[in-house]
Amino acid sequence: MRASIKPGAPMDLAIGPLLFNWAADRVETFYARIADEAPVGTVYLGEVVCGKRQPLLQDALARSAERLEAGGKTVIWSTLALPATPRERRLAAELAADPDHLIEAGDMSAVWSRSPSPFVAGPLLNVYNAPAAEELARMGCVRLCANVELPLTSIREIAQACPDLELELFAFGRLPLALSSRCAQARMEGLHRDACRYVCDRHPDGMNVATIEGEGFLAVNGLQTLSHGCQLVDVPVEALRAAGVSMLRLSPHSLDMVAVSHLFHDYAAGRTTPQDLALAIEALGPPGPLVSGYLHGAAGARGIDARATP
Amino acid sequence: MTAARIPALELVCPAGSPAMLKAAVEAGADSVYCGFRDETNARNFPGLNFSPAELRAATDWAHERGTRVLLALNTFARADAPDLWRASADAAAVAGVDAVIAADLAVLSHMRANHPGVRLHLSVQAAAGTPEAISFYAREYGVKRVVLPRVLSVEEIRSLTPEIAVETEAFVYGGLCVMAEGRCALSSYASGRSPNLSGVCSPPEAVSFTDDHGERTTRLSGFAIDRLPAGEVGGYPTLCKGRFRGGGSGEAGYLFEDPVSLNAMSLLGGLAGAGVTAVKIEGRQRGRAYVARVTKAFRAAIDAIGRGESPELYESLLGDLAEGARETTGAYRKRWR
Numbered sequence: 001m002r003a004s005i006k007p008g009a010p011m012d013l014a015i016g017p018l019l020f021n022w023a024a025d026r027v028e029t030f031y032a033r034i035a036d037e038a039p040v041g042t043v044y045l046g047e048v049v050c051g052k053r054q055p056l057l058q059d060a061l062a063r064s065a066e067r068l069e070a071g072g073k074t075v076i077w078s079t080l081a082l083p084a085t086p087r088e089r090r091l092a093a094e095l096a097a098d099p100d101h102l103i104e105a106g107d108m109s110a111v112w113s114r115s116p117s118p119f120v121a122g123p124l125l126n127v128y129n130a131p132a133a134e135e136l137a138r139m140g141c142v143r144l145c146a147n148v149e150l151p152l153t154s155i156r157e158i159a160q161a162c163p164d165l166e167l168e169l170f171a172f173g174r175l176p177l178a179l180s181s182r183c184a185q186a187r188m189e190g191l192h193r194d195a196c197r198y199v200c201d202r203h204p205d206g207m208n209v210a211t212i213e214g215e216g217f218l219a220v221n222g223l224q225t226l227s228h229g230c231q232l233v234d235v236p237v238e239a240l241r242a243a244g245v246s247m248l249r250l251s252p253h254s255l256d257m258v259a260v261s262h263l264f265h266d267y268a269a270g271r272t273t274p275q276d277l278a279l280a281i282e283a284l285g286p287p288g289p290l291v292s293g294y295l296h297g298a299a300g301a302r303g304i305d306a307r308a309t310p
Numbered sequence: 311m312t313a314a315r316i317p318a319l320e321l322v323c324p325a326g327s328p329a330m331l332k333a334a335v336e337a338g339a340d341s342v343y344c345g346f347r348d349e350t351n352a353r354n355f356p357g358l359n360f361s362p363a364e365l366r367a368a369t370d371w372a373h374e375r376g377t378r379v380l381l382a383l384n385t386f387a388r389a390d391a392p393d394l395w396r397a398s399a400d401a402a403a404v405a406g407v408d409a410v411i412a413a414d415l416a417v418l419s420h421m422r423a424n425h426p427g428v429r430l431h432l433s434v435q436a437a438a439g440t441p442e443a444i445s446f447y448a449r450e451y452g453v454k455r456v457v458l459p460r461v462l463s464v465e466e467i468r469s470l471t472p473e474i475a476v477e478t479e480a481f482v483y484g485g486l487c488v489m490a491e492g493r494c495a496l497s498s499y500a501s502g503r504s505p506n507l508s509g510v511c512s513p514p515e516a517v518s519f520t521d522d523h524g525e526r527t528t529r530l531s532g533f534a535i536d537r538l539p540a541g542e543v544g545g546y547p548t549l550c551k552g553r554f555r556g557g558g559s560g561e562a563g564y565l566f567e568d569p570v571s572l573n574a575m576s577l578l579g580g581l582a583g584a585g586v587t588a589v590k591i592e593g594r595q596r597g598r599a600y601v602a603r604v605t606k607a608f609r610a611a612i613d614a615i616g617r618g619e620s621p622e623l624y625e626s627l628l629g630d631l632a633e634g635a636r637e638t639t640g641a642y643r644k645r646w647r
Contacts (some may be wrong), residue, residue: 030341059397082437082490084461089440112449126436126492126506128386128593130414139450149507154389178494178550181461184566188556203557210555211534212527212562218496220556220565225489227499257394293502299531 011237011268012259014042014168016145016251017078017104019176020221021200022062028254031064035071038261042247043068045265046078046095048106050183050222051088052196054080072126081106081124082179082223089242089260103143123147123170124179128154130161137165141298144168145249148175150206151297152235152243153303159244162268167244171233172260174206174219174226175249175300182221204254205287216288227300229291230279234274237267255284278306316582319589319612322380322479323605326358326594331368332370333602338609340380344594345509349380350398352435353594354509362401369405378408384433386414393588396420403428408624411457413492418451431455431479433490435505441473448476455479456588460486460572461641463488464580469587479579482574483522483604483628486566486594486640488550497550505580514550528552536560545571546595573637575625581642584616602627 051268079092096113104120105111120143126209143166186196206219216228263280266272293302313529325331325340334342337627343350347359369379371538385441387395403425434457438444447453455477501516514529528536553562584594613619
């Protein structure tokens with residue numbers, strides 16, 4: 001029951017699926033460090049953005065999964081957000097049908113293949129209210145990572161209506177804002193997607209997109225558009241607990257993610273204020289200015305001033 | 311003759327107001343689609359849409375003329391106000407509409423539980439483009455038709471239709487989303503409002519213009535999204551159709567999409583052959599004269615196909631109407647893959 005949420009109730013940490021096209025050896029090194037050094041309980045693995053990247057990482061991810069599990073982490077396989085080709089559909093269906101692993105559904109195709117077995121509903125599924133969350137819970141959803149547009153007040157409404165559903169919050173990283181079946185990155189290089197030469201691998205945190213006036217605005221990651229700003233929760237951890245959140249998702253970026261997860265570990269334990277968290281994250285070199293507007297029902301780009309007095 | 315074996319395409323036209331509904335019906339629409347005057351539909355713009363009483367009267371009027379009325383209830387219910395969406399669903403049932411077009415699981419489950427007799431169409435905002443996703447909505451909510459995402463080619467539609475047990479509806483004319491519909495938060499990132507949250511993209515109250523040195527800069531909540539020589543007319547300033555600088559390049563360009571408009575009239579025969587049931591015109595925000603002209607042209611083209619003639623004769627009729635005055639066949643020929 002939500003009424004039983006107490007100060008000090010667990011607030012687990014998860015590493016979200018890697019959104020960017022990193023080389024296989026870099027991926028393996030990254031997850032090896034997470035396995036050995038990061039104070040997180042859960043790691044989501046899998047290519048969620050572009051089906052063309054899937055074959056490049058298959059072996060590295062399989063080895064990473066073993067390493068992470070040996071390190072005591074729970075591995076959850078994330079499915080592609082926009083499956084389209086027969087191969088992409090088959091891969092998603094195979095993942096979803098595997099009863100030995102928990103999956104994160106990236107679209108309703110995965111829910112169709114998975115239900116009624118348990119699954120995590122990813123942030124790219126359109127769940128905006130309690131009745132929709134109840135529908136997914138009825139079909140086997142055990143945890144919902146809230147859509148990034150949702151304010152904390154909406155997350156609280158969902159938590160109150162669905163006491164058995166775990167709620168995860170996208171707490172760190174560039175916000176996944178949009179998906180397309182066209183690749184803006186290939187388009188910029190004058191390439192077709194089918195012969196894209198994997199140009200997205202040049203941008204480990206996404207390619208910065210500025211306005212005509214040079215203001216940082218968005219970031220392109222192949223088929224995906226992200227925010228230029230870097231999301232960071234900026235409310236006391238007790239406010240998250242009160243809204244029913246029990247897990248924080250840290251989305252991988254090229255800065256020191258082990259250091260990021262240690263900072264969040266202290267924040268989740270109530271040892272670090274949101275202001276100190278923001279200052280420490282800023283010192284690590286996040287991919288863009290810190291933003292948090294969505295959590296407060298404002299424009300997502302609204303920034304955090306880490307130096308402002310609380 | 312092959313045309314005789316393929317049923318005629320149903321022509322589905324936009325009705326942003328009662329006057330526009332009348333214009334579409336008189337111009338030959340088989341079906342019209344409209345929404346209530348609030349955030350429950352994806353064209354929540356000032357001055358558009360219907361009150362419950364207007365919808366009821368318009369539905370009666372259209373039914374007397376043999377035209378179907380579809381009600382778009384295709385945004386996602388706000389967590390703190392699901393009753394607004396429930397009330398709209400109930401009002402649609404009372405008005406006697408022929409189908410409700412929805413994307414939100416909350417709306418679909420409410421309809422199934424409370425109005426099992428009302429036909430459900432899956433909105434393009436649900437972004438269901440695979441047999442698995444479409445089958446999910448058909449099994450769980452009894453959806454009878456899916457409005458296809460605007461990313462499938464004719465060939466892909468041809469292989470999709472035999473795999474699903476529901477009708478398909480395909481956009482053939484008007485504005486195009488660059489991003490997967492219903493999975494785009496660019497507008498709310500800048501302005502706080504988006505199609506999923508509030509039924510608007512790049513909301514008019516967040517748009518402003520500044521003139522400087524003979525150029526006009528368009529802004530969305532302060533972010534400069536385009537710049538044109540003063541006096542040059544652009545389309546509605548939608549964020550994804552603006553100009554940006556990518557990857558530190560000095561030059562600003564149409565990073566996501568050139569300002570083009572969909573016209574798939576030449577592909578109507580191919581779409582029918584691919585198993586498509588209905589074709590849809592976008593543009594509830596475009597006005598009465600617009601809908602009359604586009605509906606007439608597509609009526610003529612569909613009737614021509616019925617007589618075994620080519621619809622291409624009618625294609626040039628609409629060239630000057632396109633936003634930015636340039637047209638594309640979109641994904642249907644998939645030149646960009």
